[in-house]
Every structure is written in C-alpha cells, then in structure tokens.
Amino acid sequence: MFYTLGEHGNCAVQPLTHKAVDCLLRRVRKDALITKRITPHTTRHTFATTLLDKGVDLKTVQELLGHSHIRTTEKYLHTSDEKKMDAIARLQFAL
Numbered sequence: 001m002f003y004t005l006g007e008h009g010n011c012a013v014q015p016l017t018h019k020a021v022d023c024l025l026r027r028v029r030k031d032a033l034i035t036k037r038i039t040p041h042t043t044r045h046t047f048a049t050t051l052l053d054k055g056v057d058l059k060t061v062q063e064l065l066g067h068s069h070i071r072t073t074e075k076y077l078h079t080s081d082e083k084k085m086d087a088i089a090r091l092q093f094a095l
Contacts, residue, residue, distance in 0.1 A: 018040065021040045022039075022040065025038050025039070025040065025043065044065070045076065047064075048061055048064075048065055048073070048076040049076050049078065051064070052076055052077060052078075053083075058070065058073055058074065058077070061073055061076065
C-alpha cells in the first residue's frame with residue numbers, strides 16, 4: 001500500500017520501512033487533527049475490512065494483503081447486525 005521511489009533512480013521502486021510508515025501515519029494523523037492512535041496494523045485492518053464490507057471477494061483481499069494462506073485473511077471477516085438484517089431483507093418469500 002505504501003511505496004515510494006528509491007534513491008537508485010526514478011524506476012527503482014523500494015518499499016517503505018516500518019519506521020517510515022509510522023512517521024507517515026503520525027504526520028497524517030497530526031495534519032488531520034485525529035487524536036485516536038493510528039498504527040500500520042489498524043490501517044491495514046481497516047483497509048481489509050472495508051474491502052470485504054464493499055463486497056470484494058476474499059481471494060482478492062488475500063492477494064492485496066500478500067497473505068499466503070486464505071485462513072489468515074479470514075480473520076478479517078466480521079458479521080455486523082446491519083449485515084445480518086440486510087441478508088434477511090434480501091430473502092424473498094413466496095406466499
């Protein structure tokens with residue numbers, strides 16, 4: 001999710017370090033006047049959960065997160081009361 005151009009030329013893409021991501025999130029949080037703690041983990045979790053809530057399939061989310069096993073990605077599946085009510089409302093009973 002976080003990539004930047006490296007020092008080795010404009011075609012060398014290097015992943016950001018964990019420290020760089022922490023600094024980036026700290027700056028964004030400060031600029032946005034957010035008081036809640038934001039970490040790379042919570043950002044990643046929110047990213048995955050939002051994708052799943054928007055209907056993106058689990059396999060695609062697995063690939064985006066770089067998980068080698070689908071069971072790791074399944075941890076992001078949550079069922080809210082709103083989702084349960086929506087599922088029931090989609091049922092069409094023939095009377």
